[in-house]
Structures are given as structure tokens and as C-alpha cells.
Amino acid sequence: MTLSPNSITAPRKRRSRQALAPWLFLAPGLAMFLVYVIVPVFQSMWVSFFDWDGLSPKTWVGIANYIELIDDEAFYTSLKNNVIWLALYMLAVPAGLMIALFLNQTVRGIRIYKSLFFFPFVISQVVVGLIFSWFYAPDFGLLYKLIEWLTGSQVAILADEHLVTYGIIAAGLWPQIAYCMILYLTGLNAVAPDQIEAARLDGAKGWKMLWYVVLPQLRPATFIALVVTVIGALRSFDLVSIMTSGGPYGSSRVLSYYMYEQALSEYGYRMGYGAAIAVVLFAIMMIFISGFIWKMWRDEQGAR
Amino acid sequence: MKFTKTALVGALMLSVAVPAFAQQRSLVINTDTSDPAPKAAFDALIADFEAANPDVKVTVNLFDHEGYKTAIRNFLTADSPDLANWYAGNRMAPFVKAGQFMDVSDVWAENGLNESLASAASSMTIDGKQWGVPYTYYQWGIYFNKDVYKAAGVEVPKTWDEFVANCAKFQAAGVDCLTTGSKALWPTAGIFDYLDLRTNGYDFHMQLTSGDIPWTDDRVKAVFAEWAKVVPYTTANHAAIDWQDAAALLVQGKAANYVMGNFAVATFKDGGMTNDSLGFMPFPEITPGLARAEEAPTDTIHIPAGAKNVADAKKFLAFMASAEQQTKMNETLGQLPINKDSTVGDDPFLKAGFELLSTADGGIAQFFDRDASAEMAKVGMEGFQEFMVKPDRIDAILDRLEKTRARLAK
Helix, strand or coil, X not given: CCCCHHHHCCHHHHHXXXXXXXXXXXXXXHHHHHHHHHHHHHHHHHHCCEECXXXXXXXXXXXXXXXXXXXXXXXXXHHHHHHHHHHHHCCHHHHHHHHHHHHXXXXXXHHHHHHHHHHHHHCCHHHHHHHHHHHHXXXXXXXXXXXXXXXXXXXXXXXXXXXXXXXXXXXXXHHHHHHHHHHHHHHHHCCCHHHHHHHHHCCCCHHHHHHHHHHHHCHHHHHHHHHHHHHHHHCCXXXXXXXXXXXXXXXXCCHHHHHHHHXXXXXXXXXXXXXXXXXXXXXXXXXXXXXXXXXXXXXXXXHC | CHHHHHHHXXXXXXXXXXXXXXXXXXXXXXXXXXXXXXXXXXXXXXXXXXXXXXXXXXXXXXXXXXXXXXXXXXXXXXXXXXXXXXXXXXXXXXXXXXXXXXXXXXXXXXXXXXXXXXXXXXXXXXXXXXXXXXXXXXXXXXXXXXXXXXXXXXXXXXXXXXXXXXXXXXXXXXXXXXXXXXXXXXXXXXXXXXXXXHHHCHHHHHHHHCCCCCCCCHHHHHHHHHHHXXXXXXXCCHHHCCHHHHHHHHHCCCEEEEEEECCHHXXXXXXCCCCCCEEEECCCECCCCCCCEEECXXXXXXCECCCCCXXXXXXXXXXXXXXXXXXXXXXXXXXXXXXXXXXXXXXXXXXXXXXXXXXXXXXXXXXXXXXXXXXXXHHHHHHHHHHHHCHHHHHHHHHHHHHHXXXXXX
């Protein structure tokens, strides 16, 4: 666009246009985010103060849903399982890094190996869940047979209240490790070769090289891997649903699945109670998410 | 001029006649009959109905069986069909109470259904009115492997004590006395229902499931005491397997007995069992002299409150309730008709079921997850499953069930 003399004499107009343009471009996205994310968040909070089956009129019950939650064994089981998920899911980050370091070499056919390692992330979580269910299945499952052969005892992992959550997490780690691996593989591409070279000249190798030279350069990748793993652990739902439906007798439930059971499953339709669970889950997620956002903001400030 | 007048009259007549011809009324049915046999039975029923009422065009919206349970809540409020499938007993209560189903007592009165469908009348009645019409049910009971009984040298038991005594013999032969697959929870409820019906009777069971009796009642504890007698002889990994997997155990002779509904016969026979190797017995007597009650989940059709073509919908319900149509449908379904003037197919299990249900003087229960409210059912069945794995936790389990009952009773 060529500037006409007039527009030069109207710099204020141009400046306001410059200020407006980004918002115009953001508007469609913001509108969607508002309608489909922000508004439902507050709606859920609002619904959590009601007793409502989704059909009949709502009844205001104040914080009764939350009071019931405090005294609900199933809620604590779900919360405990969520903590276990969170803790064990973190293993995906170092495991992904190890595999990425291992695969980050130039060998003939390395792309095939990389794709094979990445494969579990590509297939659907439902399929992962089914594969592991069969792996654990009594009477014909591979792991079941293996344990029977090794120890002589029969262990049906998905029917044991103490083992079932670990069994599901193991299934979840499989694709999650692949995800972290791919994040680190792309990160490793960006590691500056001259720094490696310089470090090598200074005599660094092995763990020292990894810890002082490679890892600091992988910080962005580590950050993203942590974020997706934390969120992945907290919203774990599909595997629980596919592998056990929260069973046996509710011992593998997590908060998101309990929320679904209460609010939306065949035996539930307690919208208010489900919403209260959702609010608690949201609060837990907020702790992590605000932490991440704060860190990102601080980094950007530092970079400026 | 004259010509034009005739033409005009002709045109007028045509314009009257054409809409009259085109005025084929439409009747929309939403069903979950997506499995082959129910679908065939419904297709035949609808074809017959259309043949009898040429001015009605029936449109069927077929839903997946599981998805339907969620979908019905949406379409009843948003875009109501004229007829919808559902279930009897407390399962329909939420919709009745929310005013989503129409009162069809007049259909019952005008067509004499109170007599012909008498066996299901109580399960279709809420507040003294009928809210739908049932078309099929099936019996529950114990299915057993005759070959396993022969191999272990065990007689078919008449009483619960005999049944429990047999279990020790089956264990000695390396066979699970009782099998089930409780991964989906509901198979456990069949065992509980029968133990309660046989220990305390129909009235107590109905009061318990409708939430009028505390779960911590001694009579409830007595039921679990009976149950505890067979828990050690039940398939160990039941919580990890589905009911079909447990059916395979019965077929393979690794298990002797299975408390199941008659729909399982098809699965047993697919697995290679025949009328010679598969046996059926009513659940044995526990408390002597108690009026015998049975379990028979009933499938029904209702008119949603938002139906557009109510007149034809009622006509359809009356048509479906007839002895002739119920005979025909249930022949295809392989289940039992409710109309007492219907006839049953030549299958020994159906005959046994018809005999069993028509002579049940105690009453007919629907099934735990239909008699109890949905939330109570979920918590209850989880409790049953936990009890079958950890029988010593019974007090904690019953406390939890009681907590849910008390909350729902509020």
C-alpha cells in the first residue's frame, strides 16, 4: 500500500488501526474460546451448587454437593489414584529422553526405528487400552501366563484393587513415553553442534556432557514434555473407561472418570455432583497450569 | 363455458382428493433394537401394523443399544418421537416423574390389557396409572452344564443347602461351582436378587430396592450370609472378565452353574452346547414355604409427552399388545410374550421359562438395576462385586450402601 499524503498527516488514526488489527485477527479464536471454554467453566461452577438430574427443574442446594464430596470414599479413591497417576506419569519424561538420546544417531534405517518407537502414540488410546487388557487378561493374557509360569500364582491385574491403577498407568505410559521421545528428538536437532564440539575439546563426556551441555539446551523440550505429561495424567479417562470402567468396585477410578460416572453415565445423571467433582479437578489443574503460565511469562520477561 | 366449469369442478375435486391421498399420517418410533433378532421382530411388527393401517407411515430411528440410554434423555426433551422403547419398573420412573412419558391407562382399559398383560401390570404402574406397554420379557435362573454334573456325580439340587453341598464336590473335581463375570457389574445383581427373593421374599425385596428398608437390616445381612457360603466356590477372577467369558467357562466344563438370563442360551449354544448338555433350573429354595418370586426384566414401549401423533401411537401400542403380535415377535426374539393368550416357541428353555413365570405366585421382579433407582443400582452392584472379592468387608460395604440409600431417601 502506498501512503497518500493524507494518511501521513493522520498518524493517530494509523496507530489506532495498528492497535486494533491484532484484536480483529484474534477475535474469532477468542470468541470460540469464550463460548466453548470460559463460559462452560463458569456454568459448571454454577451447576455445582444445584441438585439436578438434567431433566427436572434444578434445586439450589448451596455447597451441599461439596460437603457430600468431603465425606465420599469414592472421591478419595479417585483423588488418590490421580496423585498416583501424576507421580508415575512423570516417568515418561526421563524415559522419553533416554530413548531419544539412544535413537539420536545416524545409523542406516534409523528412521524406521524412530517410527516404530513413535508408533504407540499414533494409535488410538482405545486400542492401547484393549491391547493391554488382553495382555493382562486372565487365562490367556501374555503377562498373566508369564507370571503364572514364573511364580506359579495367578494374578489378574485388572481385578486386583491394589494393582489395577498401576496396570492402567503402565498402559498409559507406553504412548506417553513415545510422545516425550518425539519432543526430545526434535529438541536434539536444535542442539548446537559447535557447543558439543567445544565441550568435547574441554574433555566433557558421558553424564557430565548430558547434564551440563545437552540438557540445558533441551529446556524448552523438557518444559513442553512436563506440561503435556501433567495434563495427560490429570485428564486420564479413556484408558480407565476402556480397561476397567473404574472397577473392580471403583478402585481404579480417577476424578475425571468419577465425574463422568456421576454426571453422564447410565447410572448417574447427578449433574450438580458431577460438576462439583469437575470444579475440584479444575482447581487441581489450575495449580499446575498457573505454575506453567507463570514460568512462561517469567521466561519471556527475561528474554526481553 | 360449460367445459371450463366442468374442468374447474374436476380440478377442485382433484385438489381435494390429492391432499386426502397424500395425507398419510406419519408415526415416528425411536428404538434401541439394533441387535439382529430384536430388529427383525420390530421390522415384522411394523410391517404388519402398516398393512393393517395403510394410512399410517411408520418411520423408525434405530439407535445403538448402549448409546440409546443417553440419547433418550436428549430426544425426549428436544425432538420427541411418537413412540420410544424403554424398560419397566423403576427404570421408567425418572421419565414418568419428569412428565416425559404419557399416561396410557386408557389404552390398557380399552383393550383389556389389565387382564391379558396382568403379569407385567404392576411393573408398568406408577401412581395407579400405566405409562407404557410391555412386549417381551425373559426369565432368569441357573443354567448348568449337565456333563459336569454327571462327571462329578452330583444330583441337580432342589434346595440351597443341597446346592452349597454340591459346591464342595465340584471343587474336589476342580470345577468352579458357580461362575460369573462381574466386570460389567450387573451379573452380580442377578445373584443378589435371587438370594434376597429366596431368603426374604418378593415384598421385602421390593421394599429394599425402592429404598424403604435400610441396608444394615439384619435380614439383608442374612442374604449376604447365604451368599458367603458360595463365594469360595465362585470363579476367582470374575471381576476381570465379562459375562461372555464366564459363559465360555461353563461351555468348556470349567464351571458348573451360572446365574443368568435366558438371553445367554444363545451364547451357550454358539459355544457348542446343546439341549442335551445345557440344563436350566429355577434358583433353589432357601427359606422354606416362601411364595416363589422370579426375575423377568421387561422391555416396553412408551409414548413421549411431546409426541405429535398420539392417536396412532396408541393404536400401535394396542396392536403390539395383541396375543397374535406378541406370539410372533417373541418367536423371533427367542423370549417370552407377556400376553397370557400368546403361545411360546418349541424351545425347552422358553417352555421352562413360561412355566416358571406363569406359576410364580410370589411376584415378578424386574432386575436390581431396574427395581432400584439408577444411583442405588450402581453403588449396590459395586458393593456386590466387592463382597464377592472381599467377603469380610461386608459391614463396610453395607454401611456405604446405606449411606447412599439415606441420601436418596431425602
